[in-house]
Amino acid sequence: MDSGAIRRRLALGAAVLAASGALALTATGTAQAASAGGCAGREVRTLPFRTGVTHVYRNNEYICAVTVAKHPGSAQTMSVSVQARGSRPAIDKGRYKHHAGPVIVHAGHRCVWIKGAVGRYSVSSGWILC
Numbered sequence: 001m002d003s004g005a006i007r008r009r010l011a012l013g014a015a016v017l018a019a020s021g022a023l024a025l026t027a028t029g030t031a032q033a034a035s036a037g038g039c040a041g042r043e044v045r046t047l048p049f050r051t052g053v054t055h056v057y058r059n060n061e062y063i064c065a066v067t068v069a070k071h072p073g074s075a076q077t078m079s080v081s082v083q084a085r086g087s088r089p090a091i092d093k094g095r096y097k098h099h100a101g102p103v104i105v106h107a108g109h110r111c112v113w114i115k116g117a118v119g120r121y122s123v124s125s126g127w128i129l130c
Contacts, residue, residue: 038102039064047116049123054080054116056125061108063129066101067116073097079117085110085127 041059
């Protein structure tokens with residue numbers, strides 16, 4: 001196996017490990033995970049709307065998104081979805097007190113479409129990060 005293949009496998013392993021760590025953090029339901037976004041990588045977009053905001057992060061070839069309520073507290077319907085072009089969307093939808101997500105997809109170099117909603121208000125990005 002050449003050194004390029006080894007590096008690619010190590011990078012993929014690190015990305016999967018980071019994604020699983022982000023999922024483990026949000027599974028605990030702590031306020032710290034919600035305030036930190038629960039996503040690894042750097043924030044590349046912020047999509048605000050009337051009742052919340054959807055944060056979008058990139059970590060190598062992975063895109064992660066989380067929707068945070070503007071007024072957390074009581075459980076309300078929230079959702080976040082990430083769709084890489086040519087794939088089906090990955091969705092987290094339910095009744096949450098603080099945030100929906102994170103949702104993580106492998107996008108590679110494909111465009112992604114992000115959607116977020118809290119209550120009856122929502123945001124939709126269109127194709128971004130192409």
